[in-house]
Amino acid sequence: MPKHSVVTVPSGEAHKTLATCEKIWEAMTKDELDRHALVINVGGGVIGDMGGFCAAVYKRGIDFIQVPTTLLSQVDASVGGKLGIDFQGFKNHLGVFNIPKSVLIDPVFLKTLPEREIRSGFAEIIKHCLIADGAKWEEIRAKDFEAQQWPDLIAHSVKIKQQVVDQDPTEKGLRKILNFGHTLGHAVETCFLNKGPKERLFHGEAIAVGMIMEAYLSFERKMIDQQTLTNIEEFLFATYGKVKIKPEDIEEIIALTRQDKKNKGKEIRFSLLKGAGQCAFDIVVTATEMRRSIAYYLG
């Protein structure tokens, strides 16, 4: 292996900040990395998003390669060129689009992960099926979590995401369907992150919550039928349980949706299902409707 520098950063979303980037840029500067240097990001989504962002901004952009080691980052962050960090508690608030020189995905890394981490990644796989492949959704919901075939599902998710991203790289339209479950899901994730490290939800756990709420919004608008809503809800509750959202959290979650990057002006825009396997975007949803969807989730 050629001579290289190693920068290690603490794990976890709490460190996906400008302060950590500064440490990375300091190390890159100290080691006199030039424009022809290559950054290799080995780790989960935080490392890929933040390490990619640091590379994309250092000297106006140097090459980087992603080696995602979590299921979540393999099926999600590995495709699409979204890089970034959190800012003042808002997820991916600062960032750029930039495509890595290559992405190396090896399912062998899954052996290094706790089950909770794999379960979290599974949520994005479920999402990809729900927005783009109804037959695959039927296939996965017929099996328990333990029986899922990860190498097959990783390849399936990467393919779907790549197809969507190729049609709309900078998220002007179609790409927004990948945000199904994420408008309320991100808000729930941030709300629990703000409570402190012990309460923190894994990304996929929050997205599972968001998918149930947003499936309900889809149902309210008659975009999916009762049976589809029931199927989604049952499978997600069976896989993820129910998150304890307190009454005092509800308005905070709704307020947090205002920071979602899909919004235009003061409107909050959602991506909602049109049956299982299709998705529409730019659907304006009111705070009142969000309150009903949260109440539905809480049952």
Add this chain to the structure above:
Amino acid sequence: MPKHSVVTVPSGEAHKTLATCEKIWEAMTKDELDRHALVINVGGGVIGDMGGFCAAVYKRGIDFIQVPTTLLSQVDASVGGKLGIDFQGFKNHLGVFNIPKSVLIDPVFLKTLPEREIRSGFAEIIKHCLIADGAKWEEIRAKDFEAQQWPDLIAHSVKIKQQVVDQDPTEKGLRKILNFGHTLGHAVETCFLNKGPKERLFHGEAIAVGMIMEAYLSFERKMIDQQTLTNIEEFLFATYGKVKIKPEDIEEIIALTRQDKKNKGKEIRFSLLKGAGQCAFDIVVTATEMRRSIAYYLG
């Protein structure tokens, strides 16, 4: 005028930092700017580079318009999409390429500038002539600073820079000629910036120093003749005087060239003149040669 937010930042290169960006991003977040917001950067190069960078990174990039108000930013930063900030004393060490929605240049702003500021901007105009238009170089060097026709020269510089940038937007090759005078010039600028605010040179003043030193390097390699060197040197000394570089500054200046973004590995690469009106790039220059060029400048 529609409702809008105003963010004011302190003037000067010393504030072109991540800390100032954080304040700008905080203000943008507080005012809930969404992805469809527009940032208008009214000011000199620092404002354009930093405000553009803040816009290009906020929510992975929102639109921005540049309204450059200094001669320097009108003829240089206004074209080419280079955005960024300084980091740990290194100029434009963090940044991205991104094209503004539009650039509005009005020479009326020159009336707001002190003479020293206009003289600084003139250095980039001189550079554009030296690297790409020998006839225009003869035209400007025949006139005193006071007799120059700014609206004509602004249009000329913008055209030259745009032609170069169009051929090589991301500086893989040809665009590097715009760095003539900048390898040693940036190092001199940083060296004096590190001495404190009173010693600080204006950008063009430092670039004038760099152009004399790099014209000498061009001459040593027989890329320009003695007469061309003399013409460049006489015009620049007459316009800018001689900067007092102390013996103890010399090694610091040479060390600072290592951080230049054009370098590959440990080599320091220059863009040097091939006669007045043409320029070559990727020319490796040793520390010994740099020492000789600084000695030549100091006479």
